[in-house]
Amino acid sequence: MDKIVIEGGFPLTGEIAISGAKNSAIKLMVVSLLTDQKVTLTNMPRLRDTRFLGQLLAHMGVEVEEGPGAKMTLHAADLSNTTAPYDLVRKMRASFNVLGPLLARAGEAKVSLPGGCAIGARPVDLHLKSLEAMGAKIKLDQGYVIASAKGGLKGAEITFPFISVGATEHAMLTAVLAKGETVLNNAAREPEIVDLAECLNAMGAKITGAGRSEVRIEGVSKLSGVTHSVVPDRIEAGTYALAAATAGGSVRLTNIRSDHLGSLWPLIAQAGAKVSLDETTVLIERGGGRPKPVDVDTQAYPGFPTDLQAQFMGLMCLADGVSIIRENIFENRFMHCPELARMGADITVTGREAIVRGVKEYRAAPVMATDLRASASLINAGLAARGETHISRVYHLDRGFEHIEVKLGQCGARIRREKE
Incomplete structure (x- = not known):
């Protein structure tokens, strides 16, 4: 098992190219189950989660080929297996989303209940009720x-309670x-949903309203193949922006969609960093002095993303x-707090609220990653800490960040990967 070792206390200076979005890529890979033609995805990140899902899709008969660069081709000419076994599904929660496409194309499916990061119950009852509304017969x-x-x-009107x-x-x-029209009310509005809809529409689907709270889908009999570029990862971009704000320095992020992080940039500026951006790049600069305190409430998009909460807290610990x-x-996404406290942070958690009293500096310490985004907050804290920080259980990190030690190293971070 690997660990990340960081000698902190050095500002970051340089440029980081953002990869394709993990949260989009894994749903776009599932699209391959809906057609017997090839689906080619470009700007694909190379992650543990995409590898896990590739193994599951291959189990079902999908030919999965990783091409040169950030390219992946998936071809489900025939579905040889409509069962998604526990050993494959347990590794990644999003793999549960093969259920609906298998059902839509093959008329049947047997899928294990999912696993994934331990950040709350995240039940799948909304998924199952949606399928039942469309006429599926389901038993556990x-x-x-x-x-x-x-x-x-058959199409149905589905209203999500949250x-x-x-x-x-x-x-x-x-x-x-x-068959017919499906209407989704109180739908999520994330950019990754828009990306999925754009890919499906390019295959011949008829989806309108993606990115709004009401989405309409007119069913079609068949989908064609497609070549689609995965949207840039807004969470990776936000993580590196907060790394620059936490450690100090000057970092330019490229290959981003700056409009996808409209809730983050004002808060980083409020904390005292300078933010300069256009449509596809952003420059984060922070010199001497401590950050200023900023209150944050996570919300569904376009509000502040829960996937950046731990990283933003890492910055606020120095405010x-x-x-x-x-x-x-x-309900359980403060597991990084005890680990940050090992590095000198002063955090009091009560229910869903954390009170963060800023300290002058982090102290290097051995810490343990508890989930994907929490591990990123520990990386950022380690970059700012005096001394050498050792972060264990970084397999969480590899689920969602492509070559994080390489990208940060290109900006002057003294970071390396070692065997534990």
Whole structure:
């Protein structure tokens, strides 16, 4: 097992190119189940999660080929297996989203209930209710969802009781081959959902309203192949922007969609860093002095993303004052707080609220990553800490960040990967 070692206390200076979005790429890979033609994805990140999903798709008969550069081709000419076993699904929660496409194309599916990061219950009942609304027959048996739709799926009006990115995406992936119109009310509005809709529409789907709270899908009988570029990863971009604000220095991020992080840039500026941006690049600069305290509430898009909460808290731990961070999306996403406290942070957690009293500096310490985004906050803290920080269990990090030690190293970070 690997660990990351960081000799901190040095500002970052340089340029980082942002990879394709993990949260989009893994749903775009699932699109391949909906057609017997080739799906080619460019700007694909190379991650543990994409490898895990590739293994699951290959188990079902999909030919998965990683080409040169950031390219992947998937071809499901025939589906040889409509079962997604526990050993493959447990590694990544998003793999559960193969259920609807298998059902839509093959009329049946058996999929294990998912695993993934331990940041809350995140039940799949919204996913299953959406499929049932479209006519699927579903039963649970020994940890598996067994679904059938022998007569085909039918369009339905589905109202989500709360905003769910995963359930919105799953319903879209299923409804494109259902008969008639499906209407999703209170749908999630994330850029990754828009990316998925654009890919499906390029294949012949009829989706309108993606990116708004009401999405309409007119089912079609067949989808064609496609070549599609994965949208840049806004969470990776935000993580590196916060790394520059935390460690200090001057970092330019390229290959981004700056409009996808409209809730972040004002807060970084409020904390005392200079933010200069255009459509595809952003420059983050912070010199001497401590950051200023900023309160943050996570919200569904276009609000502040929960996937940047831990990284923003890492910055606030050094602020000259007190900030309050409220987590409104997941009920168990403060697991990074005890690890930051090992590095000298002063954080008090009560329910969904964390009170952060800024300290003058981090102290290097051995820490442990507890989930994907928490591991990124520890990286950022280690960059600012005096001394050598050792971060274990970085397999979490590899699920969502491509060559993070290389990208930060290009900006002068003294960071390396070692075997534990």
